[in-house]
Amino acid sequence: MAGDKEGRGPKRPEGADLLLRLDVELGRIEEQLRALAAAKSRLQGLLEAVVAITREVELPSVLHRVVTTGMALVGARYGALGVLDESGEHLAQFIAAGLTEQERAALSDVGFPRGLGVLGYLISHPEPLRVEGISSHPASVGFPPGHPRLGTLLGVAIAVRGEIYGDLYLSERLDGQPFDIHDEQILVALATAAGIAIDNVRLFEQVRNRSEQFQRLLLPTLPDLRPFDAAAIYRPAAEPSALGGDWYDAIPLPDGAVAVVIGDVVGHDLHAAAAMASTRNMLRALLFDLRNPPSAVLTHLDHTLQAITDNPVTTTTLARIEPAGTGWRLCWSTAGHVPPLLITADRRAEYLFGEPGLPLNVITGQPRPDHSRPLPPGATVVFFTDGLIEHPGHPIDESLDQLAELAAAHSALPLQDFVQALADHHPSDGHDDMAILALRAPR
Template sequence: MAHGEEREEGKRQSRVDALERLNAELGRIDAQLRALAAAKDRIQGLLEAVVEITREVELPSVLHRIVTTAMDLVGARYGALGVLDESGDQLAQFVAVGLDEQDRQALADVGLPRGRGVLGYLIHHPQPLRVDDISSHPASVGFPPGHPPMRAFLGVAISVRGDVYGDLYLSERRDGQPFDVGDENIVVALASAAGVAIENVRLLEQVRAGSEQFQRRLLPTLPDLRPFDAAAIYRPAAEPHHLGGDWYDAIPLPDGAVAVVIGDVVGHDLDAAAAMASTRHMLRALLFTLRTPPSAVLTQLDRTLEAITDNPVTTTSLARIEPDGAAWRLLWSSAGHVPPLLITPDGQTEYLFAEPGLPLNVDSGRPRPDHTHPLPPDATVVFFTDGLIEHPDHPIDETLSELADVATAHASLPLHDFVQALADHNPSDRHDDMALLALRTPSRSRTDPERHG
């Protein structure tokens, strides 16, 4: 009986042991599955992060996105990206994320890190660096007064075309644990993608700068228009590969009047830019040849373009500002262009809506009307292209009203500052290039002496 009980007890214990082993194995498998799921989620997060980073088209935004993405991927409380200077020996730029306003105030007098201590070690040894306690690293030199306490550290170099561009730094996991090899691997992968994103946006900046320089070379420098004050500005579209067809011009005429032109050739490519240049030069020649109202000049320009070019559709406004007793008169004709904006000496705004006429290169046989409006002393007229007001999410009536409000708010500024303010604070979404030219009539005290002096 005792032997039978012992056998039963042995079998029972064997079953218990087997069950425990099975539970342990199931636990191990469950842990592996959870680890695989976590790894899958992390990889998916990395892929999504890379897509978001590559969507950025401005370098500061790319750098900031790299830091925040790395922090999210490993759960870090603090993150930074240090950009090396030309020598490659110290930091020229430092993008820090995670510091609160109190931390920033405490470090306001310290300045950005230049690459000493552990940061300097990573600059000169661009292999991934992972330490549980920064202070224990041989290169550590401590933190400046006011710096938040940090222990765990993970640093990875970012290379662009084989050269170290900078270093990505992470500190303090939110769960209090040190960074592990999984964290290191995911940040190394992110740094590789970040190098490509940085290179892409730098190339885009070069293209943007080249396009903008080319466009600006096609635009005139405003001549001396005294007694009037004049200022103009051109802004390219946010898309770096776009060339624009927007232009402005102002010309003192032999009869004492001043001609003002604003125009926009349809398209965003080299053909549009070339068409803009040819149209502008033809119009200049006609203004010096013809002594006719603006409508007749535009009619002749339209016929000439139709006869000798295949230029695309173009909108433009041509105006004359001419003496009218003790003040001035605006005489203008529009070829499908947005109306000019008048700002009176007391800061009131008015759009000079009138029959716009057909754009150029549509039907040169259609008549074009002229329009007139008095201009008192110290009045400002703003001619602009639709890139200043177009926004896909807002109707044009709304954006015109917003532009008028901006003009009213800045009407007292010197004219150069005024056009800068309109270019900086307009209601458009910057998808199109923009040009604007503002002309201000002389004040009453300056009118007679300068006109007849």
């Protein structure tokens, strides 16, 4: 009996095996929780990425955002998006990210890939592709001189309205591991969202182009205003599909004077654009029927608008440039609009501030003051809408000063080049449409 007890050795406590199994089970649960937390984090990252991509309204920005988002979601060092040409067999555009300045310099003499090798394989076989060794893939054709030596590749196709638009490529995970099925799944999800975002931004561009064309059709071609030189320009708002209510007009009058008007109908929709057209046409009729000062014309227009239209509130400046002895006199009245800018021949800039009247379609019967001053020989008068100067981050006085400096600096340019320069370098943030009309007196 004694020998048997000695041979068996110490007996493990009954709870030891239970604790061991419990430790193993807790370890497994902990691993599952970590995997679940990682999956949740990836899903949250994907959702945030989709929101960021869909906020872009320019196609180049969308494409670049898709590449960098894919790299961030799976932790890749390099990323690229190849856009297919019309044949669908070759790449027409290649957006790459992750290259260092040295790597970009080394590839400066090498054109972007056209869709050969492994990239071409994905074009002809648009299913998700994971490669652990690019050089050993049957379709590999090697790398051009100066190209980073890549080992791993993850590629997925991007479809837009059921047709392959391009392919998203990622290479080299930062942790040195090959891409796995989780990377593939999240990149497929991103590609689906990218296809929708690309389709949306292309639709936005179509709407924007059509809106701009429609807006321009509503604006007049300036007539011959000799002896004055005249030029005008219109720029739509940066927001896609945002029609505007800005307009301008210039009319030679039967008595030898010239009428100039700039205006802005409140709103950014089809109603604002239609109201702009009707207001401009009414004003034209009044200018030809009445030889009154600008204030009287605006008063008559205001009564007409309130009597027969439901047009929105409108700001405008109406000016009349009439002969005065051997020179010219500028007479104007303002209905809640920004003041005109006068630049003399020696490049002195001055805003023609005056007591403003109320905007149109607010309250009738209020007095509308007239203002006048001689127009120096060779002077340029700039009429513009507030879209040229409004910026939420700058006080209006600061923007007005910037515009005056800009106008003075470019006042020697031919008039069409002058208004182009103002439209190109304006101090606003571009959120609103803008119109500019400039008139230059003879010397």
